[in-house]
Amino acid sequence: MAILGAADHSSTHHPQQQQLKPAAAGASPGSPSESNKEEELKGVRHLCERGITALPPRYVLPPSDRPAPADARGIPVIDFARLRSPVPSERAAELAAMDAACRDLGFFQVVNHGVEREEMLDVARRFFLLPQEERERHMSPDIRAPVRYGTSFNQLNDGVLCWRDFLKLLCNPAKMDDVVPSWPNNPAHLREVMSSYARANQRLFRELISAALEAMGITGGGVLEELDNGTQMMMVNCFPACPEPDLTLGMPPHSDYGFLTILLQDQVNGLEVNDGQDWLLVDPLPGALIVNVGDHLEIFSNGRYKSVLHRVRVNSTMSRISVASLHSLPPERVIGAAPELLADGTP
Numbered sequence: 001m002a003i004l005g006a007a008d009h010s011s012t013h014h015p016q017q018q019q020l021k022p023a024a025a026g027a028s029p030g031s032p033s034e035s036n037k038e039e040e041l042k043g044v045r046h047l048c049e050r051g052i053t054a055l056p057p058r059y060v061l062p063p064s065d066r067p068a069p070a071d072a073r074g075i076p077v078i079d080f081a082r083l084r085s086p087v088p089s090e091r092a093a094e095l096a097a098m099d100a101a102c103r104d105l106g107f108f109q110v111v112n113h114g115v116e117r118e119e120m121l122d123v124a125r126r127f128f129l130l131p132q133e134e135r136e137r138h139m140s141p142d143i144r145a146p147v148r149y150g151t152s153f154n155q156l157n158d159g160v161l162c163w164r165d166f167l168k169l170l171c172n173p174a175k176m177d178d179v180v181p182s183w184p185n186n187p188a189h190l191r192e193v194m195s196s197y198a199r200a201n202q203r204l205f206r207e208l209i210s211a212a213l214e215a216m217g218i219t220g221g222g223v224l225e226e227l228d229n230g231t232q233m234m235m236v237n238c239f240p241a242c243p244e245p246d247l248t249l250g251m252p253p254h255s256d257y258g259f260l261t262i263l264l265q266d267q268v269n270g271l272e273v274n275d276g277q278d279w280l281l282v283d284p285l286p287g288a289l290i291v292n293v294g295d296h297l298e299i300f301s302n303g304r305y306k307s308v309l310h311r312v313r314v315n316s317t318m319s320r321i322s323v324a325s326l327h328s329l330p331p332e333r334v335i336g337a338a339p340e341l342l343a344d345g346t347p
Contacts, residue, residue, distance in 0.1 A: 072269050116197065
């Protein structure tokens with residue numbers, strides 16, 4: 001069994017996270033001074049604004065951990081219009097396709113989902129273009145803070161820093177109205193756009209998880225009611241253009257903790273999924289959202305669905321924006337396999 005603890009996709013050591021170690025001595029010139037460390041903890045947007053032309057040593061991975069060249073590839077696509085279809089055969093076929101995607105790769109793309117994307121991407125992009133002083137207002141050493149601006153993956157413990165800045169927003173369904181006033185109010189309309197997106201994401205998650213439970217033969221609304229009072233966290237990510245992208249990563253190999261993660265991203269690819277043998281660079285479909293199984297759903301499904309390692313690579317020419325929405329049960333809930341899936345009583 002696993003207990004859902006404090007959820008911070010930026011700062012929690014996940015059960016499946018590869019700890020990245022710095023490159024061997026001599027791989028990068030010099031060692032960072034304390035002042036350089038302080039500058040780096042202000043974020044990669046800050047470093048880019050300073051005009052750096054080489055990757056600082058704390059971001060350089062050893063050769064074995066560096067991303068290899070990869071061609072973008074497609075992953076399973078689920079048509080939400082068919083999943084909502086009144087025609088039983090159409091719906092059954094799409095439900096089976098979604099079930100297979102969760103079993104085999106743990107990732108799929110959703111089209112015709114009805115969630116507004118462009119306003120969210122625009123306001124996220126504008127947030128990271130704010131002056132450093134404005135972004136810094138939301139920095140906090142408290143990983144449980146409901147609003148937190150930061151950098152890397154686990155910036156206080158990472159052996160190698162990741163080329164990523166983030167804005168974390170807690171937006172639990174039952175407490176949305178309480179937390180939105182604490183969110184940044186700059187740039188204009190951030191609270192309205194991001195809260196609207198979060199609510200639309202909650203509705204999409206509920207339909208997706210309902211379909212997944214149906215596909216697994218889990219009946220009754222008990223877990224759905226718990227999820228309605230569960231957790232949702234949005235990680236708004238910025239991966240700026242990097243001077244030496246082949247030496248670093250935007251996020252290290254990790255799995256997500258929750259039931260499902262719904263990922264909004266622009267058309268700059270960077271997400272890589274491990275299929276057990278290779279890293280697959282995901283080719284994003286225009287207008288699609290990406291969904292992946294989390295650790296808690298793997299446990300709840302008794303291993304039927306797979307929570308797999310994934311990472312983010314960066315590039316030298318274009319900034320990439322993504323928004324990961326992680327959904328799960330209440331923090332105090334102990335998660336075990338669903339009773340319906342324990343054929344012999346053994347998880």
